[in-house]
Amino acid sequence: MTQLKGNIQWYWAAQHNANKEQLPGQRTNIQISGEYLRIINLHTEDSGVYYCKVNNSTGPGTGVKVARNINEEQALFRTKMKDGLMIFQGLLLAVCVAALLLRKRNLLEKSDSIYEEPETDHIYEGLAIETCGGGLYEELSVYAQVDGAEAPWE
Numbered sequence: 063m064t065q066l067k068g069n070i071q072w073y074w075a076a077q078h079n080a081n082k083e084q085l086p087g088q089r090t091n092i093q094i095s096g097e098y099l100r101i102i103n104l105h106t107e108d109s110g111v112y113y114c115k116v117n118n119s120t121g122p123g124t125g126v127k128v129a130r131n132i133n134e135e136q137a138l139f140r141t142k143m144k145d146g147l148m149i150f151q152g153l154l155l156a157v158c159v160a161a162l163l164l165r166k167r168n169l170l171e172k173s174d175s176i177y178e179e180p181e182t183d184h185i186y187e188g189l190a191i192e193t194c195g196g197g198l199y200e201e202l203s204v205y206a207q208v209d210g211a212e213a214p215w216e
Contacts, residue, residue, distance in 0.1 A: 069118075070096060070097055070114065070115070070116050071084060071114075071115040072086075072092075072112065073085060073112070074087075074111070074113070075110055075113070076109075078111050078123060080111075082113060085099070091104075097116075099114070104128045105128060106128050106129070106130055107128075108126065108128050109126055109127050109128045110125075110126060111124065111125050111126075112126060
């Protein structure tokens with residue numbers, strides 16, 4: 063890394079092309095050592111554009127955006143809490159799906175028990191053989207087909 067030579071000054075502006083304020087000024091969290099600018103304990107007020115001026119030539123500036131000052135312990139707690147809630151939601155969803163599937167299975171079993179298979183013994187119920195004109199089985203030979211012959215009803 064090359065060391066800059068000459069007169070080095072640091073400036074800060076709230077936004078690009080705004081009025082620049084020389085650093086450190088009233089700010090106690092800024093340390094300047096040569097070409098290095100160090101901001102300690104960032105705050106949202108530190109957001110802005112930082113410019114380095116070397117021998118009366120100002121650089122394009124570097125934008126810094128500080129979202130908010132966070133406590134690392136609090137951030138880890140929130141992350142763990144969020145992860146725990148997501149796991150709980152997943153388990154709750156699994157329980158709901160399992161309950162729905164069990165309910166559906168129980169309803170299907172219940173509907174299966176309501177339906178009774180018809181007994182094959184009662185297929186000809188209501189057929190009175192006496193009204194068929196005598197010996198039903200003896201007359202079937204009339205309708206028997208000779209091999210290759212057409213049936214009489216065709």
